[in-house]
Amino acid sequence: MNIDAEALDGGIWKITLSGRMDVQGTQEIDVKFSGMTAGQRNAIVVDLSGVEFLASIGIRSLLLNAKAVKQRGGKMVLLKPDAGVTKVLETAGIDTLVPIYQDLDAARDAVTE
């Protein structure tokens, strides 16, 4: 998997994940991912549009990071998962805990409101 972070206007931190978020893929990015959500920035958008496969280990990672951000008083949302990944998030009941947005503007509003 690949992971990248980018600072957007308004103090938003956009983290982009891509590849297969299975056991191996999640292990590849897990430490970096927690490092990126553990910083000063509390408004985090995680772009999932490049994630082609999401397994429960990946859900675990998303949930852990979203919890950590929330515990610091921040907010993390998910951006543009594809149809298959969206179905996985919905079936696992994650969409109600970590909101999903289809466009960046809506995601920015959600983390800065």
Add this chain to the structure above:
Amino acid sequence: MPSPSSRIYGQDSSAAADGRTTPPAAGVAGTAPPGPVHSLSVVNNLAELRRMSEWLVQAARSFALPPERISELELCANEAVTNVISYAYDRPDHHTIALRLRRAADGVNLEIEDDGRPFDPLSATLPAAPASLDDAQIGGAGLKLIRGMMAACHYQRRNDKNILTLTVRS
């Protein structure tokens, strides 16, 4: 009963390695409908999951399943086999997990057979849906995905083995 998988595959004379559809020989025991059986053995190491996924996707394509159904089956197989490798064994010595994919009356069946401790993933209790992120438990999503995504699931304990059958509709 002789050891794991090979003998069981061997009973199914219709199991053609190249995926051709050949009718089962007369008098073959069992209730499986005719057709090719694709089979794979993996060992209890999480590094096997990618190889399993590649095999499964390719085998499922030969049954002309829609891509979404293939992805869902791939996911649920990953979840089931991850659980077996991570939790089924008292000692982390060498174990084999056997997978068999075949046409079923109403779709395609994937059987996953392991020799770990008895565990029925279909009757295990799932954590209640949390009211908020703070209450959310980490983990447990795998079983939820298996039960929520497959058209049907079946578990049996037979000859000291767990056999989980996942069904997708074509």
